[in-house]
Amino acid sequence: MPPLLELRNVKMYYSTSRGVVRAVDGISFRLNKGEAMALVGESGSGKSSLAFTIIRLLPRNVAEIGGEIFFYDDELGTIDLMKMSEEEIRRKIRWKKISMVFQASMNALNPVLRVRDQMIEPLVLHLGLSEDEALKISEEALRSVGLTKDVLMRYPFELSGGMKQRVVIAMAIMMKPKLIILDEPTSALDVITQANIMNLLKELKTKYNLSYILITHDIALASEIADKIGVMYAGKLVELAPADVFFYKPKHPYSQKLLAAVPTLREEKTIEYIPGDVPSLITPPSGCRFHPRCPYAIKGKCDKEEPVMKHIEESEVACWLY
Numbered sequence: 001m002p003p004l005l006e007l008r009n010v011k012m013y014y015s016t017s018r019g020v021v022r023a024v025d026g027i028s029f030r031l032n033k034g035e036a037m038a039l040v041g042e043s044g045s046g047k048s049s050l051a052f053t054i055i056r057l058l059p060r061n062v063a064e065i066g067g068e069i070f071f072y073d074d075e076l077g078t079i080d081l082m083k084m085s086e087e088e089i090r091r092k093i094r095w096k097k098i099s100m101v102f103q104a105s106m107n108a109l110n111p112v113l114r115v116r117d118q119m120i121e122p123l124v125l126h127l128g129l130s131e132d133e134a135l136k137i138s139e140e141a142l143r144s145v146g147l148t149k150d151v152l153m154r155y156p157f158e159l160s161g162g163m164k165q166r167v168v169i170a171m172a173i174m175m176k177p178k179l180i181i182l183d184e185p186t187s188a189l190d191v192i193t194q195a196n197i198m199n200l201l202k203e204l205k206t207k208y209n210l211s212y213i214l215i216t217h218d219i220a221l222a223s224e225i226a227d228k229i230g231v232m233y234a235g236k237l238v239e240l241a242p243a244d245v246f247f248y249k250p251k252h253p254y255s256q257k258l259l260a261a262v263p264t265l266r267e268e269k270t271i272e273y274i275p276g277d278v279p280s281l282i283t284p285p286s287g288c289r290f291h292p293r294c295p296y297a298i299k300g301k302c303d304k305e306e307p308v309m310k311h312i313e314e315s316e317v318a319c320w321l322y
């Protein structure tokens with residue numbers, strides 16, 4: 001499969017009164033056209049920060065941003081998004097090439113504005129389309145997510161959670177992007193609605209040959225749709241593997257712990273918890289950032305030297321055990 005996105009040593013640090021937070025600290029990976037990658041890891045590991053760095057929606061307190069983000073596009077050619085100005089990203093990339101479904105975004109729909117106005121506003125205001133053109137695009141997008149055009153005249157409070165989430169997904173696909181970043185797209189929904197939304201995302205992926213970066217705490221959900229899994233820990237990518245390989249044979253001790261913490265209905269197993277907390281990203285541990293919580297840490301090695309990603313069978317893993 002041809003590549004769509006390639007990150008090389010991407011960094012993004014926040015500045016805070018307590019010091020510099022190294023939220024994204026040297027991430028590299030490649031995502032192919034039509035491929036879905038799930039990014040998993042505990043809260044605070046930097047998943048959302050990485051997503052906001054890719055789509056360049058960053059808060060004012062960013063201290064440093066660096067590395068390369070290559071985007072391979074049929075129309076625009078190969079471009080390094082990091083070299084593009086904010087204005088260029090807004091005009092050429094955001095929503096048109098890369099869009100995002102934000103965490104809890106269905107609750108961010110304005111309850112007192114009709115769906116119609118919320119859908120057409122960005123098209124008219126930011127992309128300069130006429131109201132008629134914008135309406136046509138909105139209707140078509142709603143149809144693709146299984147909603148009828150009468151939803152346009154409804155207020156968000158008149159819609160169920162699942163319908164609101166479909167509206168939000170319609171807004172993300174409206175401009176026919178190539179990549180959609182989905183940040184916890186189903187976390188506020190009941191399990192049946194969650195399954196319906198996941199099925200919709202699978203359908204859209206096949207229909208439009210979309211690529212996804214799915215950010216989730218829910219490993220079971222990741223297994224539903226992901227072609228590959230990236231595991232983040234304390235601002236670093238520690239494992240990257242094809243999904244089937246990952247679930248069968250996770251290599252990094254942190255990945256193994258994450259999987260052991262997932263309950264299952266099918267077999268009896270004791271759920272294990274990962275002792276300790278995600279470390280501070282202001283003063284992260286030396287060497288491998290997971291070493292203070294790792295049962296296999298090698299004294300004098302894991303606490304001193306930082307492991308780099310290496311290929312082990314079909315996976316890539318950053319761990320001194322390999």
Ligand SMILES: Nc1ncnc2c1ncn2[C@@H]1O[C@H](COP(=O)(O)OP(=O)(O)OP(=O)(O)O)[C@@H](O)[C@H]1O
Pocket residue numbers: 014015016021023041042043044045046047048049050059061281
């Ligand atoms: N605007 C900000 N200013 C300073 N620090 C921030 C800011 N946003 C996030 N952080 C910090 O960056 C680190 C990574 O946070 P991030 O939200 O990216 O992690 P995450 O893995 O997406 O977590 P979650 O799953 O809870 O969303 C955390 O230590 C967080 O406190």
